[in-house]
Amino acid sequence: MDQYDDQLKNNALIAVEKERFIQNAKWGRQRHSHGDWLKILIEEVGEVAQAMQTGQGWGKDSDADDLYKELIQVAAVAVAIAEQVEEEKKHKL
Secondary structure, three states, X not given: OOHHHHHHHHHHHHHHHHHHHHHHHHHOOOOOOHHHHHHHHHHHHHHHHHHHHOOXXXXXXXXXXXXXXXXXXXXXXXHHHHHXXXXXXXXXX
């Protein structure tokens, strides 16, 4: 990986961390069943799919037109799930 690739990765990781702060500010500390987390994650992935359709001439109209933003939100939700899983593991010890 060259320096340019490292910067792209770092920018994306910083954006995910920022999105986690936004999510926490908006909804507070979330704890859900794994099934409910899956529903939330799938909804976010659906927005990624909609953003990928933008300009393709097919699919439904959507306000999910910023693919990068939608991907960051998917990653941030996955991080939130991972945080809860890690917390649950620590409480079982």
